[in-house]
C-alpha cells in the first residue's frame with residue numbers, strides 16, 4: 688500500500704469534469720513531480736487531495752484512510768500538508784504566528800519553528816513583522832515553512848517558484864533538497880524542470896486532465 692493513493696479519480700468544479708480516471712500513488716518518503724501545460728489539471732489534482740474539488744468518482748486514500756471528502760486540515764493531521772498556488776497568509780498576524788498555525792495538527796516531528804528558521808533564515812529576521820510585510824519570495828518560504836511545521840509525510844507544493852527571481856529558485860531548491868534528505872516526501876507541481884530533476888525521484892506529465900506519461904526525474 689502506498690502512503691498516498693489516488694485511484695481512478697474523476698473530479699472537477701460544479702458540473703464540469705476536469706480530471707478523468709486519474710490514478711497516482713506516492714510511497715512514504717518518495718518525491719514526485721507533476722508537469723504539464725497551463726490548464727492541464729495539475730492544480731485541480733492537488734486541490735482534489737485536499738477536498739477542494741467535486742469528486743465524481745474514484746477515491747483518495749492516505750495511509751489507507753479515505754480522505755476524498757475531507758478538508759486540508761484533516762489531511763494535514765494524517766500527514767499530507769499543502770502549500771497552494773497563490774499564497775495564503777493572514778496579513779495582520781506576524782510571520783511567526785503565520786508559521787505556527789500548522790501546530791494545530793498536533794503532529795510532532797523534526798520540523799519545528801527553529802528548523803524552519805534554519806531552512807529560511809530570512810523568516811527568522813522578520814519573525815515579528817506582519818505577514819503583509821513580506822515579499823513574494825518570502826511569502827512562498829512562509830507557505831512552505833508552515834506546511835512543514837505540520838511535520839507531514841508528504842509535502843504538497845503547487846508552483847513553489849512562481850514569480851521568484853532565479854537566485855531564490857536556487858534557495859528553494861536547496862531547501863527542498865534538505866526537506867527530502869530529512870525523509871519527508873514531496874509532491875510538487877512545477878514549471879522549472881531543473882527543480883523537478885533536482886528534488887524528485889520521478890515525474891508524471893499531465894494533459895487534459897489525464898496522466899499521459901512520465902519517467903525517472905534524473906532522465907528528464
Ligand code: ATP
Nearest residue numbers: 700703705723724725726727728729730731732772
Ligand atoms: P496552470 O499551469 O495554469 O496552473 P493547471 O494545470 O494547474 O494550470 P488547473 O488550474 O487545474 O490547471 O485547471 C484545469 C482546468 O480547470 C482549466 O480548464 C480551468 O479553467 C478549470 N478550472 C480551474 N479552477 C476552476 C474553478 N474553480 N471552477 C471552474 N473551472 C476551473
Ligand code: MG
Nearest residue numbers: 729730731772
Ligand atoms: Mg496550476
